[in-house]
Amino acid sequence: MDYQLIVTFYMFQDYEFVSYEINDNTLFIKDNKLIINPVPATSLDQVFGTLDLREGCTSFVEDQCFYQQVSAYILPPVKSARISSKFSFTYGKIEIKAKLPIGDWIYPQIQLLPRAKSNAGAKMWIAYSRGNSYYIGPDGDVGNTVLFGGLVLGFQEPERSRLASKKKAAVPYGDDFNLYTLIWEPDKITVLFNNQTYGSYDINSSDNRFDHFGNEFFLSIGLGVGGINDFPDNYTTNNPKPWTNTHTKQLKTFFDGRDTWSSTWRKTNVQLQIDSVKIWSL
Numbered sequence: 001m002d003y004q005l006i007v008t009f010y011m012f013q014d015y016e017f018v019s020y021e022i023n024d025n026t027l028f029i030k031d032n033k034l035i036i037n038p039v040p041a042t043s044l045d046q047v048f049g050t051l052d053l054r055e056g057c058t059s060f061v062e063d064q065c066f067y068q069q070v071s072a073y074i075l076p077p078v079k080s081a082r083i084s085s086k087f088s089f090t091y092g093k094i095e096i097k098a099k100l101p102i103g104d105w106i107y108p109q110i111q112l113l114p115r116a117k118s119n120a121g122a123k124m125w126i127a128y129s130r131g132n133s134y135y136i137g138p139d140g141d142v143g144n145t146v147l148f149g150g151l152v153l154g155f156q157e158p159e160r161s162r163l164a165s166k167k168k169a170a171v172p173y174g175d176d177f178n179l180y181t182l183i184w185e186p187d188k189i190t191v192l193f194n195n196q197t198y199g200s201y202d203i204n205s206s207d208n209r210f211d212h213f214g215n216e217f218f219l220s221i222g223l224g225v226g227g228i229n230d231f232p233d234n235y236t237t238n239n240p241k242p243w244t245n246t247h248t249k250q251l252k253t254f255f256d257g258r259d260t261w262s263s264t265w266r267k268t269n270v271q272l273q274i275d276s277v278k279i280w281s282l
Helices: 208-214 250-256 258-264
Strands: 003-005 018-020 027-030 033-036 050-052 066-068 078-080 082-085 092-099 106-114 122-128 135-137 146-153 165-168 178-184 188-193 196-202 217-225 272-281
Touching (some): 018 217, 033 217, 078 217, 092 122, 106 178, 122 178, 122 188, 122 208, 146 178, 146 208, 217 272, 250 258
Parallel strands (some): 018 078
Antiparallel strands (some): 027 033, 033 272, 050 066, 082 217, 092 178, 092 272, 106 122, 106 217, 122 146, 146 165, 178 188
């Protein structure tokens, strides 16, 4: 498939605690698998100074390509990677065989994103599962034994994933490779896990929230860490969340808690591993 590499600081509006960079340590092929590997900073000198990604940056917003540390406003404490299809399309079947990452505050970004900036709050999750061993809120556990797929509207939880379909498993989704499928038709969107349907949406209804899903989207695959939207505050988890989403120095407090969260990042478990990507037009 034809992909472009993402080289930028913050993407979209989740404000992940990562820089997405072209780097042999963050994006590589091993055993015929595409590997996206998060690389955490381990010392202060790695989060101080300047991050200049303007050469080759894929964002048109300069502050997403250049960032300078000022006092406690440090550089992103994790390097990661993201790739996106150069083409966009309307309607199709997307099938991805992947092993999802496991570890505190990690999540896969296997999704369709809107080409038009005016639709930025809408996306389609093909596979989303938080890496924490459990993450319990008002709707129960949403940790790594819970798969989300389908429609996402808006940026803030819990509203943004209220329409997303969920599938509970006995073991973490990152324990093995599985097949994740999204079928996008003019009147319906369906999500499947290992060829079994677990959610569908009638997007041809009178609900104007579905108007976004008749426009062009593109495929994006990456690995995110932290941010202000993916981990709501005041949830019960195995290790206390080291930052709050409204705090102005989230990067610093997250980095200061690295001894705890990095202990859950075990070898290849933290990687997003992609075995295959297939797209058919409909």
